[in-house]
Amino acid sequence: MSRASDRAYSHIRSMILSGELQPGVQIREEALAELCGVSRTPVRDALRRLEAELFIRRNESQRSFVADWSLDDLEEAFQLRAMLESHAARRAAGRISWDQIARLRMHNTGIKQAISAETPDVPRFLDHNRQFHMIILEAAASDRLTGMLAQVIEQPVVLRTALQYDLENLMRSHHEHDELLAAFDHRDGDWAAAVMTGHIRRAFHAYAEAHKKGADQPLNDVAA
Amino acid sequence: MSRASDRAYSHIRSMILSGELQPGVQIREEALAELCGVSRTPVRDALRRLEAELFIRRNESQRSFVADWSLDDLEEAFQLRAMLESHAARRAAGRISWDQIARLRMHNTGIKQAISAETPDVPRFLDHNRQFHMIILEAAASDRLTGMLAQVIEQPVVLRTALQYDLENLMRSHHEHDELLAAFDHRDGDWAAAVMTGHIRRAFHAYAEAHKKGADQPLNDVAA
DNA sequence: CGACAGCTTATTGTATACAAAGTGCATTCG
DNA sequence: CGAATGCACTTTGTATACAATAAGCTGTCG
Numbered sequence: 001m002s003r004a005s006d007r008a009y010s011h012i013r014s015m016i017l018s019g020e021l022q023p024g025v026q027i028r029e030e031a032l033a034e035l036c037g038v039s040r041t042p043v044r045d046a047l048r049r050l051e052a053e054l055f056i057r058r059n060e061s062q063r064s065f066v067a068d069w070s071l072d073d074l075e076e077a078f079q080l081r082a083m084l085e086s087h088a089a090r091r092a093a094g095r096i097s098w099d100q101i102a103r104l105r106m107h108n109t110g111i112k113q114a115i116s117a118e119t120p121d122v123p124r125f126l127d128h129n130r131q132f133h134m135i136i137l138e139a140a141a142s143d144r145l146t147g148m149l150a151q152v153i154e155q156p157v158v159l160r161t162a163l164q165y166d167l168e169n170l171m172r173s174h175h176e177h178d179e180l181l182a183a184f185d186h187r188d189g190d191w192a193a194a195v196m197t198g199h200i201r202r203a204f205h206a207y208a209e210a211h212k213k214g215a216d217q218p219l220n221d222v223a224a
Numbered sequence: 225m226s227r228a229s230d231r232a233y234s235h236i237r238s239m240i241l242s243g244e245l246q247p248g249v250q251i252r253e254e255a256l257a258e259l260c261g262v263s264r265t266p267v268r269d270a271l272r273r274l275e276a277e278l279f280i281r282r283n284e285s286q287r288s289f290v291a292d293w294s295l296d297d298l299e300e301a302f303q304l305r306a307m308l309e310s311h312a313a314r315r316a317a318g319r320i321s322w323d324q325i326a327r328l329r330m331h332n333t334g335i336k337q338a339i340s341a342e343t344p345d346v347p348r349f350l351d352h353n354r355q356f357h358m359i360i361l362e363a364a365a366s367d368r369l370t371g372m373l374a375q376v377i378e379q380p381v382v383l384r385t386a387l388q389y390d391l392e393n394l395m396r397s398h399h400e401h402d403e404l405l406a407a408f409d410h411r412d413g414d415w416a417a418a419v420m421t422g423h424i425r426r427a428f429h430a431y432a433e434a435h436k437k438g439a440d441q442p443l444n445d446v447a448a
Numbered sequence: 449c450g451a452c453a454g455c456t457t458a459t460t461g462t463a464t465a466c467a468a469a470g471t472g473c474a475t476t477c478g
Numbered sequence: 479c480g481a482a483t484g485c486a487c488t489t490t491g492t493a494t495a496c497a498a499t500a501a502g503c504t505g506t507c508g
Contacts (some may be wrong), residue, residue: 003468005491028459039493043461052276054368061500062460064248076366083307140299144278148372225500228462252489263463268490285470286490 005042008032014048016055016066016161017154023068027056053151063116071211078204081152084145085133089180090189091195092139100139101184107132108177115170125170169206172197229266232256236270240279240290241378242412247292267308295435302428303374308369308420309357313404313420316363317413324363325408331356332401341392344416349394356401397423 012032015021035045047064050056057067069077110128114121137146176199183191236256239245257267272390273290274280276353281291293301334352361370407415 021417030459040460041492041494045491048269048272048290052371054371063500064460073368079311080372082366083311084304087303087307103241139409144297144300144304144375147278147373148304151372243470254489264490265462267466269461288490 001063004036004038005045007048008038008042009049012043012050013055016050023066023067027064027066029064053154062066074208074211075204077152078200078207081149082200083158084149084152085136085200086193087193088137088140088142088145088149088198089183091142091145091193092136093184093187093192095141096136096139096184100135101181104132104135104181104184107135108174108181109149111170111174115167115174117167120167120170122170123127129173134178135171169202172202176202180218228260228262231430232260232262232266233270233273235260236267236274237279240274245290247290249290251288251290253288272439277378279346297359298432298435299428300430301376303425305373306424306428308373308376309360309424310417310420311360312366312369312373313365313407313416314413315366315369317408317411318410319365319418320363320408325360325405328356328359328401328405328408330396331359332405332406335394335398337400339391344391344392344394353397362402393426396426400426 003033012021015035021027029043029047031041032047033040034044047056051058051064055067057065058064087099107128111125111132114124137149140146176195179195180199182223183189185196236245238335239259245251251271253267253271255262257264260267271280275282275288279291282288282290331352335349335356338348338352361373364370400419403419404416404423407413407419
């Protein structure tokens with residue numbers, strides 16, 4: 001964390017995700033610099049990173065705008081994610097350690113507990129879920145893959161949809177994780193990849209459904 | 225092209241590709257600034273971009289090094305490329321215009337001419353080949369996909385292998401392009417994707433083969 | 449009334465100076 | 479002799495001033 005530029009990065013990023021910076025609006029380096037309490041130099045740095053992650057676009061004359069995603073863009077992102085994350089699962093199946101499998105199992109148990117209470121603890125679910133996917137990525141052991149997935153995973157959140165996490169979907173997610181664990185137990189890459197594809201596709205439809213119905217006040221992660 | 229920073233980018237990039245900057249060596253911003261005849265500011269800009277494209281790595285204390293790729297990294301890159309470019313072909317099949325198909329056909333004719341001479345004109349082959357793949361990407365119409373592929377396509381070149389472009393492989397490449405064209409003519413996404421997967425996989429094996437045999441003086445693009 | 453030319457202003461790009469952080473070496477102490 | 483500590487030096491991070499460029503506006507001319 002090189003103080004200023006990282007602070008600027010997180011700050012701007014969270015402003016985009018929270019909707020404080022609305023899609024389509026122009027961004028001026030100096031304005032952001034003041035908001036973040038740093039000079040333009042680290043802000044420029046942060047903007048380049050955010051641009052690489054497609055949170056920000058620049059027009060032909062180098063002016064920056066908050067990216068504006070359509071539903072088609074969303075589907076494309078989920079397609080890529082399904083592809084990349086299946087690939088990760090396949091790779092992971094051939095490399096994962098027993099320890100990592102144990103950790104996966106632990107997080108999935110955590111998920112079960114989080115959704116078994118009378119009122120589901122969604123934040124806790126999301127946290128375990130994120131860790132679960134992270135471990136798979138770790139087992140896949142490919143920097144390139146990790147970097148690419150980072151681009152695709154957080155994007156959809158920009159379309160701030162009110163995800164009503166119905167128990168049905170949370171449960172399915174949990175069971176799909178179980179199936180992934182079985183595939184890993186058998187070191188079966190094809191199986192793992194197939195399950196992962198379905199897992200992400202289901203998440204997409206849950207997301208798209210919620211988006212159709214829904215308001216866009218709250219902000220949440222996408223539970224895959 | 226914002227003059228200085230783009231000049232720095234191209235300059236550094238070509239130094240890496242040409243082997244002038246050898247894999248593993250440390251990079252100092254000021255040294256590059258002098259070499260490029262600009263100040264450190266645009267050099268830093270360029271380094272960030274090159275880092276995003278995995279040409280450069282940074283250690284925990286922010287020092288930069290020329291990336292060093294193993295053969296495993298190479299295979300992983302080709303796997304990702306096969307996946308992404310097949311996806312692009314599938315998307316393209318549903319969106320490509322007759323004009324684009326015509327341009328594809330033109331470039332593939334150019335390829336045929338380039339390799340039909342007594343002595344194959346490899347640079348010309350590579351140029352047409354690049355354009356061919358570019359048009360498919362253009363038809364796929366996904367910024368995200370384009371960006372990701374950019375990361376994966378040029379990487380292997382870093383492993384400066386002497387590719388002896390045997391006629392056999394060049395010819396196969398040409399015929400695979402023809403088959404892609406047929407798939408596009410029928411707007412058959414599955415077909416296009418399947419052909420593209422094989423196309424890239426063959427290119428990988430040709431490349432790996434050459435790498436095993438070979439010296440590493442000359443530098444060339446990878447012909448897919 | 450429309451459009452184009454020229455100027456004014458807003459915004460980004462670059463250079464430079466200085467601050468902070470890290471690395472390696474040398475010296476000293478156990 | 480080995481290890482640890484402090485200092486000098488190298489390298490990167492940040493701020494600021496200035497240059498270049500693009501956008502918008504106004505006034506004039508067809």
